[in-house]
Amino acid sequence: MNIVDISKRRYTAKHYDKTKKIASADLKQLLEVLRNSPSSVNSQPWHFVVVDNEKSANKILPAISDFNHARIVDSSYTIIFCVKTSLDEQHLQNLLEQEDKDGRYANAKLKQEQDQGRHFFVNLNSATSEKLLEWESKQLYLALGNVLFAAAAIGIDSTAIEGFDNQKMDQILDLQKQGFKSVVVASFGYHAENDGNAHRPKSRLPQEQLFTFL
Incomplete structure (x- = not known):
């Protein structure tokens, strides 16, 4: 496995082929990657809601920005990344x-x-709820990056989604009652043939602009 090749191959899917489904064994791998993700002092301040059927996908659509609807209904799985409201x-x-x-x-x-x-x-x-949310969210994004890379490693496409209303999401899923707050969403599946992003070259700033060696 060449991790640089995986990083070059990985991209944000814009259109999914809803006829292609992720195998349950591969989903189990992704969920285990999430479970094994690092967090500060192993605080594991998270919870993950897995949307795995059309009814549930439609249920959360009111909280999703219109331009992201297709990424929810056409992908195989959507995961809502949540933090705990209290540690x-x-x-x-x-x-x-x-x-x-x-x-x-x-x-x-x-x-x-x-x-x-x-x-x-x-x-x-955790001096304030805002400070706790900020700290927990940093840990949650470690898990997000971990699973996005893992998905690419086994040939699964993904989309990290911040275009959603977290208050609506919390209401729809009754997250506050459960002690959770939604922070970010990600969809997983296989890109459609008309996904232009799959065929564009990756663009990143050159190393000399990004790294300083002391």
Whole structure:
């Protein structure tokens, strides 16, 4: 696998072929990539709503900007990326116990240090709900980038979508009651033949404009 080739091949799909569906095994891989995504102090401040049928796709359309409707109804899957509205003690203890169960701590001291360190950073970034949302969103975009690259690696096209009304989305899916807030959306599938973006060369600034070596 050549990761540079994947990065060159990956692009934002504009039109999907709704007759081509992602295999369930490939979806499972993408969801596992999301689950394994990195986050600050392993806070995992997220939840992912997977839209996998036409009825559910139509349900969320009122929250999606008109120009993005086809990317929802024609793709195989749409994922709504959400953050938790509160990183409460229950969530933090759930993380800690899962880490312990997964064998991350050789002794009680290491477990205590991780718990204290995570509390420090969560408290540091949750002085206000706005600050918490900003911090959590940064972690969520790590997961988004992770899964977009993973999709390209197995030949699946994708579109990251910020053109939607997150308040409407939250209402439609009753996310606030569940303790979540939508931040970004992504669709996955296989591009249609008329997707002009699939045939355009990638355009990026040259390395000398982007990198400084000290």
